[in-house]
Amino acid sequence: MRAAETRASAALLLALAVLLWAGNWVIGRMIRFDAPPGGITLSRWSIAASVLFVFNARAVCRHWPLIRRSWPILLLLALTASVLQHMPVYIGLQTTTATTAALLNASTPVFILLLGWVLLGERLAPGVIVGVAVALSGAVWIITRGRPGALMQWALEVGDLWILVATLSWAVYTILLRWCPPGLPPLTLLCVVAMLGALVSLPVAAVEYALGARFIWSLPVAGGLLYIGLGATVLGYICWNRGVEVLGASRAGPFMYLMPVYTPLLGWMFLDERMQAFHLIGVGLIFGGILLTRLGARPGT
Numbered sequence: 001m002r003a004a005e006t007r008a009s010a011a012l013l014l015a016l017a018v019l020l021w022a023g024n025w026v027i028g029r030m031i032r033f034d035a036p037p038g039g040i041t042l043s044r045w046s047i048a049a050s051v052l053f054v055f056n057a058r059a060v061c062r063h064w065p066l067i068r069r070s071w072p073i074l075l076l077l078a079l080t081a082s083v084l085q086h087m088p089v090y091i092g093l094q095t096t097t098a099t100t101a102a103l104l105n106a107s108t109p110v111f112i113l114l115l116g117w118v119l120l121g122e123r124l125a126p127g128v129i130v131g132v133a134v135a136l137s138g139a140v141w142i143i144t145r146g147r148p149g150a151l152m153q154w155a156l157e158v159g160d161l162w163i164l165v166a167t168l169s170w171a172v173y174t175i176l177l178r179w180c181p182p183g184l185p186p187l188t189l190l191c192v193v194a195m196l197g198a199l200v201s202l203p204v205a206a207v208e209y210a211l212g213a214r215f216i217w218s219l220p221v222a223g224g225l226l227y228i229g230l231g232a233t234v235l236g237y238i239c240w241n242r243g244v245e246v247l248g249a250s251r252a253g254p255f256m257y258l259m260p261v262y263t264p265l266l267g268w269m270f271l272d273e274r275m276q277a278f279h280l281i282g283v284g285l286i287f288g289g290i291l292l293t294r295l296g297a298r299p300g301t
Contacts, residue, residue: 010245014244018259019258020232022258025093026271034215034218038205041201044232045086045233047230048198048230048234049197051229055187055191059185073179077196080172081169082197088162095157097271104143105170106286107135107138116175127292127295128293131291131293138285141285142278243255257287
């Protein structure tokens with residue numbers, strides 16, 4: 001009974017982590033006019049790094065020789081997790097809805113497969129290739145609002161393209177994790193990535209500030225930044241890491257499919273967003289493509 005309760009608790013933690021991450025899309029959309037993207041990114045990782053370092057200072061010091069030797073890969077992880085991933089998200093959310101952004105983000109597994117093929121030479125079975133094509137067609141359907149001919153006229157939402165940049169960066173981050181220094185505990189790794197993420201976000205935010213971008217401070221903006229830094233980053237990753245530790249990565253992965261469920265619901269509750277027909281068709285194609293890639297990758301198929 002205790003083992004079953006532990007697994008149930010882990011499942012709840014995974015579901016909570018995805019809910020916290022879905023909230024990031026909604027908050028980013030809510031404060032888009034009052035908080036510049038570079039400033040949000042810097043605030044997110046500065047808050048997260050400050051909190052994580054309090055609980056990981058000894059571990060960072062203990063693993064410092066390993067961290068120092070591994071600085072190139074750690075810096076790349078920080079870049080793809082902060083400036084190249086979250087800043088495009090907050091730029092994109094200025095002109096596209098949280099619902100559309102989250103549905104496009106659902107194509108991440110497909111980008112991971114494509115990058116594995118391009119960068120690592122991993123072989124794609126014919127069934128996987130079909131699945132990738134179907135999933136990508138779903139992403140195209142969403143960014144063209146159900147009008148694929150818009151590609152020929154380049155009549156696309158710029159915000160959607162920024163979201164695709166962020167999705168691609170997260171896929172690169174996921175690929176890079178395989179070169180993560182062995183022996184570095186997950187929470188310590190997150191702490192180091194957060195500190196480096198704040199560091200690499202600083203010059204971008206400084207340029208943004210020099211160009212005239214400013215925070216318009218209010219209770220929603222301050223609360224939103226705290227949520228993004230503490231809830232979506234620190235608490236979200238802690239819940240996810242614990243859930244993966246108990247259930248394993250293969251069982252934890254499908255919980256990410258809750259994102260296109262949570263975000264439209266939160267967008268409806270807090271932003272008055274509505275799911276439209278092109279959303280449903282697009283996400284159906286994305287999920288169908290992902291299913292085909294899984295079936296096509298099975299041994300013997």
